[in-house]
Amino acid sequence: MIRKTAGGPPAAARRTPPSIRDVAAAAGVSYQTVSRVLNGSPSVRADTRTAVLAAIEEMGFRPNRSARALGLGRARAVTVVTADTMLYGYASTLQGIEEAARAAGFAVGVRVIESDSADDVRQAADYVADPSAGAVVVIAFDPAGAKVLAALDDDVPAVAAIEASGRRDTGRVVICLDERVAAAQATEHLLALGHRTVHHVAIPSEDGGSGRQAGWRDALERAGAPVPAVVPAGWDMAAAYAAGRRLAADPLVTAVLCGNDDLALGVRRALYEQGRDVPGEVSVVGFDDIPGSAYWTPALTTVRMDFAGLGRACFEAAVAQLAGDAQPEVSLIAPCLVVRESTAPPRTEP
Amino acid sequence: MIRKTAGGPPAAARRTPPSIRDVAAAAGVSYQTVSRVLNGSPSVRADTRTAVLAAIEEMGFRPNRSARALGLGRARAVTVVTADTMLYGYASTLQGIEEAARAAGFAVGVRVIESDSADDVRQAADYVADPSAGAVVVIAFDPAGAKVLAALDDDVPAVAAIEASGRRDTGRVVICLDERVAAAQATEHLLALGHRTVHHVAIPSEDGGSGRQAGWRDALERAGAPVPAVVPAGWDMAAAYAAGRRLAADPLVTAVLCGNDDLALGVRRALYEQGRDVPGEVSVVGFDDIPGSAYWTPALTTVRMDFAGLGRACFEAAVAQLAGDAQPEVSLIAPCLVVRESTAPPRTEP
DNA sequence: CGAGCGCGTGTGACCGGTCACGATAGCGTG
DNA sequence: CACGCTATCGTGACCGGTCACACGCGCTCG
Incomplete structure (x- = not known):
């Protein structure tokens, strides 16, 4: 040295x-x-x-930040634990956290969880147990994140960003976007247009019951519409594309709610290749409102989510926990449906 | 405590x-x-x-990582300095760095540069001057990154990721993706298809001369084709859309090379709204090969870039510098043109 | 047979901040 | 005028690692 x-x-x-x-x-x-x-x-x-x-x-x-962290016992930093950094929802949340942290003079670290295997989960939990990690925000949209949250040492100051409220109690502070009502809204939009039911191509969810998928089911049940089997597609556009091909072959499918905009793209492509017009023959709605979706052809009807706001709120909450303060009030922008060109009434039967 | x-x-x-x-x-x-x-x-x-x-x-x-950093003089960490975390090229590079860092047991930090103002640049440079930042990788695809690179204290171990070789000497280790030849390749593809010339809707570039834009110009000049004025569009799809509308109005425009896939999306949408068929009437090529581009309609012809490899190489180089070792050999996957559906020969004159 | 060397290990100081406590000075009060 | 109190500031120890150096030991060699 x-x-x-x-x-x-x-x-x-x-x-x-x-x-x-x-x-x-x-x-x-x-x-x-x-x-x-x-x-x-x-x-x-x-x-x-x-x-x-x-x-x-x-x-x-x-x-010197290291010296300060050593003396203080914990760093003035926030580290984000996430299973992914590229997916829109994750990346936007991370961006929100980063902005808030930078404004507050906090350093920001990132630790990605390789998989949801016990080993990888433990490594991630160990990583943030180190005082230099500072406050911790775990993005628990998926099983890997949820497992890390559970594996965290009790005395690491952490909060979690989750998809929807109503999750089983973890004893941890969690902040959520209300995706469940948002998904219901989107489904109701399709139903109101006259569709008999709505199919769902799903992203992986933390527990398969409380998020987007649950909202979709809620709306269908409330309307007394049949509830088709969920089509799981991972995070993968190729899988969504394959799912789209199957859906395209079924003439009864006239409306599809996708777990996110990427999946909607895969589904829409499959529909296109099969010659099924969107929105003429089938309506498609996405989730997230990624930047490109307004420019697609047709422009995508989707649900806008305030991931950046979620990130900022998580940061505030994590810092409050670090300081031992009371949890601050959180106010997030509610998800909202943005209707564009990819949804329309079903073609009237000849 | x-x-x-x-x-x-x-x-x-x-x-x-x-x-x-x-x-x-x-x-x-x-x-x-x-x-x-x-x-x-x-x-x-x-x-x-x-x-x-x-x-x-x-x-x-x-x-304890802080204690170790304090004793060692520098942390076993890498911090990524970037102007953006969401744009595909930046996010992929970050991802590559993160993977390599995690594999090597290094912590990873992120510091985003708010703007390229002198103040913001200095703050970013100060941030990484702290020993707890460890090794530094600055993503210098844009003016903000380039300025931070120049403002860095001489004794912070840093390397830069840049868009293309041939940049003015900075006295710093830089690693580049050869975008210039890639852009030339894409332009030649269009020319070979029979287009008289190729228009270019550009992203902001570090110096406006050595990257994508330069490759495009190279190819045009080599072929003796006219060199139209560059259409700058920032990073903004809305700007690309506006540019696309202008281009669509000009019947002489039959081929457009876009600075990235997002811009291509904006341009394609404008063309669509004006009733100009892609690729029937005008060919469009993008840059980056973002995950969705294969699923667009039409699927986008674009240039695939190895950003993740760039990130990994930057990490290795930065760590070598931290350790005072000789710079490692870098081997990146060369950019390659992937031809899909958005390019075709120009419509033959009636 | 003693000097010299290399191996394996322990001691003290240090990195650059923080905390806990003590010291000093200035002031008001009975 | 002695006492106590507060405002301001300084000293020592500490956080948990690292470095430089010294030390004891067994071996080889002159």
Whole structure:
């Protein structure tokens, strides 16, 4: 490592960045006073404070994050635990967390969960047990995230972002987007258009019962419509495409609710290849409102979700937990259906 | 912070996680020996090592990352500096870095650059100057990234991911995807199909001269084709859409190369709304091969880029720099054109 | 047979902050 | 005028690792 050079070259540039003690010496106070200024302690006289601040400014001093974390016991940081970083919902949530963290002067780390195997789950949980991880937000939209949440050591300050409320109690703070009512809304839109029922191509869900899928089922049951078998498609567009081909072959299918916009794309492509017009013959609705969906042909009817808001709320909650404060009120923008071109009344029977 | 409880409740669970000295005491050695085992020092007798390892295992000891970083002078971590986390190229590169880092046992941090203003650039550079940032990878596809790269303190171990070689020398290790030849390839494909020339809707570029745009120009000039004015569209699909409307109005436009797939989507939508068939009347090619592009209608001809490989290579290079090792050889998958449905020969003049 | 060397290990200081406590000064009060 | 209190500031120890160096031991070699 770099050590302070005692004699060094004559006009050598400083090697080691200034420490709190260097600043103290320059300002003519003790290191503790500098520390107090850094932490905004009220018991520092105004002129002392300005002197210290001037020294800090002049020397270009910046507190060492590792040292601070070591002394404090936990870092002023947030680390996001997630099974994926590219999928729109995950990436947007991460973005929301990052923005809020940066605004608050927190460092941000990312730890992805390789799989939901016991080993990978444990490794992720161990990772965030380290104090340098700071506060933790686990994105628990899927089984891997949910397992990590359960495996977390009790004393790591963590909150979870989940898909829908009503999940079994975990003893942890959770913040959710209400996808269930949103999915119901989308399904009702299709029903109101005159469709007999709505098929569902699903993403993997944490428990298969409380999120998008549940909302779809709710709406169908409330309307007394038949509830077709769910078509699972993973996160994979290819799987959605395959599912779409099967659906396309069935003349009774006139409306499809997809677990997310990517799946909707796969389904729509399959429909296209089979010559089934969207929305003329079958209506398709997605979920998430990814940026491109408004530009598709036809533009996709979908449900807009406030993932970024979810991320920000999670950050606030995680920090509150880190500080031992009461949980802040959360106010998220409710999901909303945005109707575009991919839905229409079913073709009237000839 | 949590302090060790001296007397504490009778059967109280341990509060503080075990430290290196606790392990040493349990194994009957000194803390330094434990440290040596942790770092794989060869000068530890085999049976001593196994004893220490057993104690570590039994106590569930995990080294404190902050303490290690403080002692070492730099953290075993990599932090990614980027202007964006959602755009496909950026997100994929980040993903590649994360995978490699996780495999190597490195922590990963993210720091996004708010804008390319002097202030934001400086803040980002300051952030990674902290030793806890570890090695640094700056994604310099855009002006903000390039500015941060230039603003970096000389002694922070950093490498940059850039769009194409041939950039002005920065004195920094840079790793690039050769987009220039890739763009030329795509342009030549269109020319070979019989198009008189190719229009270009561009993403922002770091210097407007060495990346995608330059490759396009190269190919046009080599073929003696006219070089139309570049249509800049930012990162914004709406801007691409607007550009597409203008292009659609010009009957001379028969082929469009877009700076990325998102822009291609905007352009294609505009063409669609104007009733200009793709690829019948105009051919469109994108860049990046985002996951959905194969499922669009028509499926997009585009250039596949190995962003994940770029990310992995950047990580390796950054770590080598952190360790003071020689730069490793990099081998990236070259970009390749994937021809799908959105390109065809121009309609023959009636 | 003693000096020299290499192996395996332990001790002390240090990284750069934080906490707990003590010291000093200035002030008001009985 | 002695006492106590508060505002302000400084000293020492500590967080949990790392480095530099010293030490004891057994071996080889002159």
